[in-house]
Amino acid sequence: MTALPLIHDQVRACTRCELARTRTRAVPGEGPADAEVMFIGEGPGFNEDQQGRPFVGQAGKLLDQLIELAGLRRQDVFITNIVKCRPPGNRDPLPNEIEACSGYLTGQLETIAPRIVVTLGRYSMARFFPGQTISRIHGHSEVIGNVTYMAMYHPAAALRQQALRQAIEADFRKLGEIIAALGEPGEAESAPKPTAQTEQLRLM
Numbered sequence: 001m002t003a004l005p006l007i008h009d010q011v012r013a014c015t016r017c018e019l020a021r022t023r024t025r026a027v028p029g030e031g032p033a034d035a036e037v038m039f040i041g042e043g044p045g046f047n048e049d050q051q052g053r054p055f056v057g058q059a060g061k062l063l064d065q066l067i068e069l070a071g072l073r074r075q076d077v078f079i080t081n082i083v084k085c086r087p088p089g090n091r092d093p094l095p096n097e098i099e100a101c102s103g104y105l106t107g108q109l110e111t112i113a114p115r116i117v118v119t120l121g122r123y124s125m126a127r128f129f130p131g132q133t134i135s136r137i138h139g140h141s142e143v144i145g146n147v148t149y150m151a152m153y154h155p156a157a158a159l160r161q162q163a164l165r166q167a168i169e170a171d172f173r174k175l176g177e178i179i180a181a182l183g184e185p186g187e188a189e190s191a192p193k194p195t196a197q198t199e200q201l202r203l204m
Ligand code: URA
Pocket: 041, 042, 043, 044, 045, 048, 053, 054, 055, 056, 057, 059, 060, 081, 156
């Protein structure tokens, strides 16, 4: 298995798609290598491209608040994107770019092995919930093997539309409940369910 720093070095040097030519900095993602929860956005925007870090602009500020609503702390979760380099002018990532970049996300998923994967927006949703629409499945979760997958609206969309803001807040509260109900890895099903607050401490 490839260690996370090695994957991230490969991303920073990557020229597998056209986005390499216009990026300032690649944005591999950040968070602990043993994070329990992984968030996957769309692609870096202006600020992320400048700083080489995911979700540091306006959408990132909202994501920070939402992460707290779920009883989590940003420093405990892993945050990345479906493409690691900024599409020029914040255009949507193209299918060939998503495909070219896909192996890095696969490597991150294998190495980090999160218990919960949260998709933010349509492009990351499409990888785990193919053929679905975000308006239909936002806030729904699906358990496959040991991993719970949950689709959310993109925080940037929630900044533009008040109705989506309320939906995404409710969905993140639900995420907190799901995390609390999961308990410790390997914990017996019958064990008392921890609250979001106690689970937050356990996830550290
Ligand atoms: N939007 C995204 O999808 N990803 C980021 O990292 C920032 C904004």
